[in-house]
Amino acid sequence: MYDVAERSGVSIATVSRVYRNPDSVRQQTRDRVLAAARELGYVPSGNARGLASRSTGVLGLCFPDSSDPDTESEAGESDDDDAAMLYSDQIIRGMERAARRHGYALLIAASLKVGPESLVAKVAGRVDGFAVLARTVPTEDLEVMSRRLPVVMLAGPRESEQLDHLDHIEVANEYGERELTRHLLADHGLSRLAFIGSAEDSPDVAARFRGYRAACAAAGVPVGDVPDLRAPTMTQAEGARAADALLDRAAAEGTPPPQGMLFANDQMAVGALHALERRGVRVPDDIAVTGFDGIPLSRLVRPALTTVRQPMRRMGEAAVELLVQRLAGRNGTGTGAGSDLTVRPGVPVSLMLPVSVARRASCGCG
């Protein structure tokens, strides 16, 4: 910058102005500066700029390092560029779009190791605010960071009391599963259902199970306090295993098999579809199968999977809107108007995004 200033015979302040506020510089001067910059290959340092102005114009997103979900090693056509669009991809897309609208760039990183020097720390230090997928960053670290810049938590409920002040966006897990269950119960007249959860029972899964129970209870159908089965991981392989286990168990106990299997996510449901096919069990004629998430794959499988679709993209957008508002409120700029959601300083926002049941073939609708 000093070089540019010297070469164009102005002060560094003027060079700065040319980039920040071009109209405050005489056309002629501006051209001279720009020309010099070009000749010298000058690229303004975002770092220096950020340091001096205390803002980066960048928003961040941290998500878990989840290695690719398996494909039950059934390696189809989609070896590499598979159609499966991950959660994080959708959120990224939503955030990128919204960020762009507001003139922000997006910095993304999967949390690798923890401790100082984690990618998350790097992100936190380089953005004006960021979103985190639940359970990605240790609570304590999050707490510290959220003291310096706006943080919004995505998917998954408000965590421990430590993080009460964080904005947070989730989807209507409970409601979705409840509606789905009700559909099976009321519209398809099923009555013997099974819910397959996960070992850890993430908050999301727990909420879904609650919805399941609520619907059963409302319909007067007996239902246990815990999922009928908990898969170690929510993968296709485990889904397949779960379906087998459920059927084997019924056979061993001499009880009739369930008429419907409700999986806590699509991945498992898809795996179950395969397992049932292998056993010669017809879906949905013999057993209805449902998932949760609405991943693209759910529409590709045969029978197409009935599921609950989550608006991940909107979640990303909402996250950005929230962050932008927090930032506006922070530096006095903006009154909070112009958006459908208004935040008040100090008052954490909690958004619950609506979901919708996709009735497809696997429950007998398609």
Add this chain to the structure above:
Amino acid sequence: MYDVAERSGVSIATVSRVYRNPDSVRQQTRDRVLAAARELGYVPSGNARGLASRSTGVLGLCFPDSSDPDTESEAGESDDDDAAMLYSDQIIRGMERAARRHGYALLIAASLKVGPESLVAKVAGRVDGFAVLARTVPTEDLEVMSRRLPVVMLAGPRESEQLDHLDHIEVANEYGERELTRHLLADHGLSRLAFIGSAEDSPDVAARFRGYRAACAAAGVPVGDVPDLRAPTMTQAEGARAADALLDRAAAEGTPPPQGMLFANDQMAVGALHALERRGVRVPDDIAVTGFDGIPLSRLVRPALTTVRQPMRRMGEAAVELLVQRLAGRNGTGTGAGSDLTVRPGVPVSLMLPVSVARRASCGCG
């Protein structure tokens, strides 16, 4: 940082060490610093760090601001969270993965307006190196930036002579379309084909057309010097229009309609599928249809679309590998070993990623 230093009774230099090189500080001191940092809610400033150390630990990606490809307003189930995974999404995914492996975060931004203060400029100023999708950034700006940091150009051929020194990665467009055409000609015995390009004829499209011509020529099939039709934009709507136009033209001229329509991308081909269906033309029985890209949608449509799959994800990974190597070579670190591709300072790398023909129903294979 000063606060942390004071509170823990050390100098700022020590605080710095705790984060950069923990082992160089006595355990006891370290703990004291970390504790203070926690209490104060200290988050190291990436900006200051970057400014002082002249490196950010972030790689960037700039892609075009292409608004969402239309869906021919046929608003199916996929209103919002559609399965369509864009090019950029795949590249982002590939880059993110690779970047993560190397300890980098990824900064992404679609180029909005040009000039100073564009998002691209922001990206360039905040990263150690970045990738650009061809035709996203004005040549001149790119030239300037590439003088300061490594830039790799994605998809699309080497641009003007100005950018000869840039690394660059493309896919085998010509080869792919040639194979595809050969397949239609030789395996399906078609002979009257039509190629639908685009108005601007991007380098990619041009390459595909070359492949088409080459295959035709090799088979002794007459072929024009220019595409049979150029769609204004490569959208579904235009693809539909193109199919109609081609058929109408043949009818008007009293010539037999083409036996195969080769579209320059999947979007158009999908649109054509719809148009043909509306006209009662059977695919592939009456006319074969092919696309290019291998977007997820191509597998969803009926008949499934025969196309050429591009390894976008790998392209993202390759881009990162290239950048990382350039950076390593720059600061002396790393010898360039450890990767399958080795770059030499000053010598631009040019990668051509392989593609594969996906033979599906729309050409009569499925």
Add this chain to the structure above:
DNA sequence: TTGAAAGCGCTAACAG
């Protein structure tokens, strides 16, 4: 091991 001091490249008041 730790501290002191000199910037990194830019913005942001203020003066002119």
Add this chain to the structure above:
DNA sequence: CTGTTAGCGCTTTCAA
């Protein structure tokens, strides 16, 4: 409209 002058928060020799 343009120049001056302080820092922004951290890394980094060089000493101690």
